[in-house]
Amino acid sequence: MVTRAKRILLIGYNFSPEPTGIGKYSGEMIDWFVQEGYDCSVITAYPYYPYWEVQEPYVKRRFKFTKERTDHPSGGSVTTYRCPMYVPENPSGIKRILVDVSFFITAFLQLSLLLFRKKFQLIITVAPCFQLGLLGVYYKKLRGGKLVYHIQDLQIEAAQDLGMIRSPNIIKSLLKVEKYIFNKTDVISSISEGMVSKIKQKAEKEVYFFPNWTNTAFFYPFSESEIQKIKNNYGFETHDKIILYSGAIGEKQGLEMILSTAKTVQSNPDIKFIICGTGPYRLRLQEMTIRENITNVYFFPLQPLENFNAFLNIADVHLVIQKAKAGDLVMPSKLTNILSVGGLALITANIGTGLYNVVTNHQMGIVVEPENPIAFRDGLLNAIQKKNQQLKGNALHYAQNFLAINTIMKRFERTQLDQL
Numbered sequence: 001m002v003t004r005a006k007r008i009l010l011i012g013y014n015f016s017p018e019p020t021g022i023g024k025y026s027g028e029m030i031d032w033f034v035q036e037g038y039d040c041s042v043i044t045a046y047p048y049y050p051y052w053e054v055q056e057p058y059v060k061r062r063f064k065f066t067k068e069r070t071d072h073p074s075g076g077s078v079t080t081y082r083c084p085m086y087v088p089e090n091p092s093g094i095k096r097i098l099v100d101v102s103f104f105i106t107a108f109l110q111l112s113l114l115l116f117r118k119k120f121q122l123i124i125t126v127a128p129c130f131q132l133g134l135l136g137v138y139y140k141k142l143r144g145g146k147l148v149y150h151i152q153d154l155q156i157e158a159a160q161d162l163g164m165i166r167s168p169n170i171i172k173s174l175l176k177v178e179k180y181i182f183n184k185t186d187v188i189s190s191i192s193e194g195m196v197s198k199i200k201q202k203a204e205k206e207v208y209f210f211p212n213w214t215n216t217a218f219f220y221p222f223s224e225s226e227i228q229k230i231k232n233n234y235g236f237e238t239h240d241k242i243i244l245y246s247g248a249i250g251e252k253q254g255l256e257m258i259l260s261t262a263k264t265v266q267s268n269p270d271i272k273f274i275i276c277g278t279g280p281y282r283l284r285l286q287e288m289t290i291r292e293n294i295t296n297v298y299f300f301p302l303q304p305l306e307n308f309n310a311f312l313n314i315a316d317v318h319l320v321i322q323k324a325k326a327g328d329l330v331m332p333s334k335l336t337n338i339l340s341v342g343g344l345a346l347i348t349a350n351i352g353t354g355l356y357n358v359v360t361n362h363q364m365g366i367v368v369e370p371e372n373p374i375a376f377r378d379g380l381l382n383a384i385q386k387k388n389q390q391l392k393g394n395a396l397h398y399a400q401n402f403l404a405i406n407t408i409m410k411r412f413e414r415t416q417l418d419q420l
Helices: 021-035 093-114 132-143 155-161 168-184 193-203 224-233 256-264 282-291 305-313 334-340 354-361 373-385 389-402 405-417
Strands: 007-011 039-045 066-071 077-083 122-127 146-151 187-190 207-209 241-246 271-276 297-300 317-320 345-348 366-368
Touching: 007 021, 007 093, 007 132, 021 039, 021 077, 021 122, 021 405, 039 093, 077 093, 093 132, 122 132, 132 146, 132 168, 146 168, 155 168, 168 193, 187 193, 193 207, 193 354, 224 305, 241 256, 241 305, 241 373, 256 271, 256 282, 256 297, 256 373, 282 297, 305 334, 317 334, 317 373, 334 345, 334 389, 345 354, 345 373, 354 366, 366 373
Parallel strands: 007 039, 007 122, 039 077, 122 146, 146 187, 187 207, 241 271, 241 317, 271 297, 317 345, 345 366
Antiparallel strands: 066 077
């Protein structure tokens, strides 16, 4: 493989080795570039998500600026510049703003040190936090290069709709800053068709569809006999119906509905719910199960990557839950791996949202109205009682044909890098 002269800079506070969410995708993106021979640099924070606590072996260094370098046999390399950042144990609206501000300041300092050391042909800033686009604009003005502003989450709208920011004047000011970033950016990209449409209306320019992916060589369906053995290894009976939620446990998911639904089906001892993951609301959910005497919900920690494919395969139904107001503000990253194992997903999404459209158009899951306990319970019972083999087959087909990482990254390389 021939080493390319092109250099790529990524700026974002979530990065490898974070196991889930934006950090996972940013890490895999850079890893792909490195394997293809690119010289990559990353300005990021210390890994903290989804635990909201800096993880080992970085804890002792978390207040310092540090540098790591890894070379690949392809000739590619990645240099990771880690910046200190405020990480609250229990993130609230104000604390999340402080997270963004603290990283913006330290990332600005680090970027300033790099300004005249390396010349990058491509700069990718990842939102959230949305203000990081300003750092990309800053670098481009002084050194040139092509700027890609990649939006994983419509942060301003999410903060407004979820009540984290209530002041109309503040929202208006933030949207003005965002508009400035849009105007100065060469390429705006986002992860779902619904988000692309929303951003296009705001930016008044084209938006590139750059979806999150899955590694179809790593995530794949197991045979029924293998699944039964794995269920036993996790302490369940082969006839148990496993309802799995695996992912971040936060405010926008609305996971209380899992508990209320679990309570209504407790008379069926074969239905078992697993909530796997960590986040600021996990303890609250655990307290609710004790208070409400809900005995069919099991809390699991995040699973090691080497076990994760097997763990996903034990689920008879996968839950992808969001609150109604978050319906088109995020594309759930967990859905890509669910599709790749040929899983049956029960998804809450409003009619007309990008998530609703893509799932229903490709007939690869069951979609119900968000925050509607009756619709959710009925959808769950429907998922359990029917085979739904066609939906599972469609899910696997979609993952293999549209979500494979190599397919998505090759298209990005061809459209955004070949002409540099």
